[in-house]
Amino acid sequence: MKDNNIGFIGLGNVGSKLAKNILKSNYNLFIYDINKNSAKNLINNGAIWVDSISNLINKSTIIITCLPSPKIVSEVLQKKNGVIDNINSNHLWIEMSTTDENEMIKLSKKVELKGANALEAPVTGGQHKAESGNISIFVGGKRKNFNRAFPLLSKIGYQILYCGKMGSASTLKVVTNYLASINLLSIGEALMVCKKYGIDLKKAYHGIRISSGNSFVHETETQLILNGSYDVGFTMDLVCKDLGLFNKISKNLNIPTKISPLLFKIFKIGKKKFGDRSFSTSIVKLLEDECKLNLRSKNFPSQLKDNDARKKGIEVNLKN
Ligand code: NAD
Numbered sequence: 001m002k003d004n005n006i007g008f009i010g011l012g013n014v015g016s017k018l019a020k021n022i023l024k025s026n027y028n029l030f031i032y033d034i035n036k037n038s039a040k041n042l043i044n045n046g047a048i049w050v051d052s053i054s055n056l057i058n059k060s061t062i063i064i065t066c067l068p069s070p071k072i073v074s075e076v077l078q079k080k081n082g083v084i085d086n087i088n089s090n091h092l093w094i095e096m097s098t099t100d101e102n103e104m105i106k107l108s109k110k111v112e113l114k115g116a117n118a119l120e121a122p123v124t125g126g127q128h129k130a131e132s133g134n135i136s137i138f139v140g141g142k143r144k145n146f147n148r149a150f151p152l153l154s155k156i157g158y159q160i161l162y163c164g165k166m167g168s169a170s171t172l173k174v175v176t177n178y179l180a181s182i183n184l185l186s187i188g189e190a191l192m193v194c195k196k197y198g199i200d201l202k203k204a205y206h207g208i209r210i211s212s213g214n215s216f217v218h219e220t221e222t223q224l225i226l227n228g229s230y231d232v233g234f235t236m237d238l239v240c241k242d243l244g245l246f247n248k249i250s251k252n253l254n255i256p257t258k259i260s261p262l263l264f265k266i267f268k269i270g271k272k273k274f275g276d277r278s279f280s281t282s283i284v285k286l287l288e289d290e291c292k293l294n295l296r297s298k299n300f301p302s303q304l305k306d307n308d309a310r311k312k313g314i315e316v317n318l319k320n
Contacts, residue, residue: 003092003152004028007060009053009076009083010097011038013233015066017130018096018123018156023047024133025155030059057086062152063093069241070100077107089115094149098122098174098242101167101249108141108166119145120166121153122173126220127233132306134158137313140169154313161316171249177242181263181280183217188284191225191295201226201297220304221281225295229302230281237276239283240267 004027008019011033019042023029029047031039036049043049050056053076057063063083067073073095077083083093084107093111095104095118108118119141129135137157139146146162153160163169190213194204205226208218224230243264250257270283288294 003061003148005030005060005062006152007032007050007056007063008047008066009033009056009064010066010068011035011042012066012068013127013235014123014130015096016042017127018064018066018135019047020045020131021133021156022152027152027155028059030056032056052081053083054081054086057083057091061090061092062149063087063091064096065093066096068097068238070097070103070245073097073099074103074107078110084110084114087111087114087116091116092145092148093118094153095120096123098177098238098245099170100245101170101174104140104170105167117142117145117148118166119149120169121149122169123157124173124176125216126304128220128304128306132308133310134306134308136161138163138169138172140164141166150313150315157313158311159316160313174242174245174249177239178246178260178263180217181239181243181267182259183215184221184281185263185266185283187218187222188225188287188295191222191284192287192291192293195293195295196291201295202299205297205300223300224279224281224302224304225284226297226300227302228294228296230279230285231303232279232281234280235277236267236271236274236280236282239280240264240271243267 006022006027007030009032011031023045030050031042031047032050033039039049065073104120111118121137121139123135123137125135135157136159137153138161140163163172205222208214221232224232247260247264250260267283270286274282
């Protein structure tokens with residue numbers, strides 16, 4: 001079956017950018033969100049707005065969800081006239097949200113009971129990589145479903161890793177976000193040491209960049225902190241969801257983590273102080289406020305842009 005018609009549910013900070021790359025690749029794109037305003041730009045670029053999930057499913061063979069929380073995913077899938085009520089053996093559901101691996105397994109079984117197929121494909125790399133189409137994608141589920149989805153996924157992202165059984169991609173996604181969050185928090189402390197010691201923050205940024213303390217988060221998000229915009233397009237509600245999921249998985253596996261509970265506690269304080277929709281990077285402001293010092297430096301951008309040319313999606317080859 002040729003999948004020319006794609007349905008996309010959830011057009012937020014990252015979902016809208018993933019959807020735009022589908023549109024650029026000449027698919028027919030049917031879109032739905034509870035907030036129609038989030039669809040304006042896509043509609044102007046040729047996406048077709050549908051006013052219900054049943055309509056979206058009737059018009060598409062692949063349905064993508066990119067939603068904020070496991071609770072909302074579950075609602076969209078299981079409510080009356082939601083995804084599961086409407087899908088049939090023609091359909092493949094691809095979950096691109098960062099979600100609970102357990103929920104993912106449960107929902108995919110319910111989808112399969114309707115004769116349809118399911119795949120998890122969370123993305124990682126941030127809003128700017130989602131926009132350029134160079135974002136990384138982790139995929140879990142049956143290999144035959146991965147093969148069906150690959151032509152589409154290769155239009156959305158660049159490095160695509162097939163992780164194996166259902167749940168493994170959601171778990172790996174939460175693991176990498178855990179590491180990114182530790183990084184973010186430690187970058188705030190590192191820069192504050194530099195500032196108080198009297199090292200110019202531009203020098204500090206580049207010193208870290210060319211040395212062993214460098215990281216993806218430093219190269220990208222530190223620039224937004226130094227600018228003062230914090231505008232990373234990833235919000236506190238979502239980072240707290242991800243850290244909660246990491247905590248849950250590590251508890252289920254009886255791993256006595258020490259950093260994870262502390263990290264989760266600090267981000268919950270940040271969410272309470274700055275609000276659900278404040279940017280994850282503003283966690284550094286907790287320390288800035290406590291020290292009554294800001295971490296600003298001139299000539300850093302207020303938003304990130306991926307300067308790499310769009311690369312056609314490839315499956316990450318682990319054979320060598
Ligand atoms: P967001 O909060 O910006 O957007 C979520 C969208 O879902 C909104 O447009 C909202 O109106 C819509 N929505 C909420 N409830 C709905 C419902 N019942 N039916 C239909 N639409 C509904 O979130 P985002 O940043 O786009 O992230 C989406 C998912 O991708 C999350 O799971 C997040 O963790 C993950 N993610 C985000 C980023 C990022 O940088 N923002 C990166 C990787 C992964």
